[in-house]
Amino acid sequence: xxxxxxxAPAPDFTLxxxxxxxxxxxxxxxxxxxxxVFNRGxx
Amino acid sequence: xxxxxHDYSEFVSRHAQIIIIGPEDAAAFASYWQQxxxxxxxxxxxxxxxxxxxxxxxxxxxxxxxPAQVIVxxxxxxxxxxxxHSMSDIPANTExxxxxxEINTPTGA
Numbered sequence: 001x002x003x004x005x006x007x008a009p010a011p012d013f014t015l016x017x018x019x020x021x022x023x024x025x026x027x028x029x030x031x032x033x034x035x036x037v038f039n040r041g042x043x
Numbered sequence: 044x045x046x047x048x049h050d051y052s053e054f055v056s057r058h059a060q061i062i063i064i065g066p067e068d069a070a071a072f073a074s075y076w077q078q079x080x081x082x083x084x085x086x087x088x089x090x091x092x093x094x095x096x097x098x099x100x101x102x103x104x105x106x107x108x109x110p111a112q113v114i115v116x117x118x119x120x121x122x123x124x125x126x127x128h129s130m131s132d133i134p135a136n137t138e139x140x141x142x143x144x145e146i147n148t149p150t151g152a
Contacts, residue, residue: 003098018072038111039065
């Protein structure tokens with residue numbers, strides 16, 4: 001399974017948020033640091 | 044998630060946005076966000092496309108996906124990658140803050 005490499009460009013992606021707005025990782029470039037949290041489920 | 048919520052202002056002060064990506068659908072995200080009053084961006088990924096792209100591990104014996112965290116700096120570079128090996132294998136916020144402080148420090152300063 002591929003994994004993200006440290007100190008390399010993070011793979012860009014597009015998903016729709018739960019409010020229906022498209023979110024591109026690249027939208028944040030130059031704007032904010034990001035903490036991406038890959039959740040295992042709401043429990 | 045509760046710890047991230049509790050310390051959210053600390054993330055904001057470090058110019059960091061929190062994005063939660065999970066396998067549930069939009070309705071489950073909306074319900075959870077409303078219930079917990081979360082300020083984060085919530086991205087449902089029921090097809091697990093990004094979860095797979097980022098290599099989130101599935102542990103069949105422990106019945107689910109393991110938690111993972113990635114810090115991406117403003118240049119789009121992955122500066123911290125952590126793949127959990129158990130449900131509770133999540134870095135402390137203090138560790139994340141230290142990394143963000145390092146990222147926010149101009150080179151050569």
